[in-house]
Amino acid sequence: MSWYWEDYQDVVCEFFATKKHVARKQHVCGECHCRIHPGVTYLCYVGKWDGEFSMFIMCSNCCETWVTVLDIFDEYEVPALQVFGLLRGAIEELLDATFIDEDDQLVHMWLPDVQEITDMNPAQMSLFEA
Numbered sequence: 001m002s003w004y005w006e007d008y009q010d011v012v013c014e015f016f017a018t019k020k021h022v023a024r025k026q027h028v029c030g031e032c033h034c035r036i037h038p039g040v041t042y043l044c045y046v047g048k049w050d051g052e053f054s055m056f057i058m059c060s061n062c063c064e065t066w067v068t069v070l071d072i073f074d075e076y077e078v079p080a081l082q083v084f085g086l087l088r089g090a091i092e093e094l095l096d097a098t099f100i101d102e103d104d105q106l107v108h109m110w111l112p113d114v115q116e117i118t119d120m121n122p123a124q125m126s127l128f129e130a
Helices: 002-010 060-075 088-098 105-110 112-120 121-128
Strands: 013-022 041-049 053-057
Touching: 013 088, 041 060, 041 121, 053 060, 060 105
Parallel strands: none
Antiparallel strands: 013 041, 041 053
């Protein structure tokens, strides 16, 4: 169904662990790229995928958003996979599949340009087509 599912469905996870941490130094969220300041709780994923060890840090807002996105996919019985760094793509996929609409809070938070683009006339929209 979705580009990120198809591209990553064959990735082999040898192991992974998730742990909540309280930042002792500044980090950057791998999804929204916001700063995670000392004293703020974040989630850290570590594991080995396809023979490569990786670590991914995510702020609590992005963690909650991923839960919402995966719940929506599950509600429509669409196979989905949490691919770190591709939350925006997952939300775009929900919008394209009409599982959510342009007024959804996820769209306003993650895809603010969608409203601007849909408000344009067809001639202006052609500028954004690949």
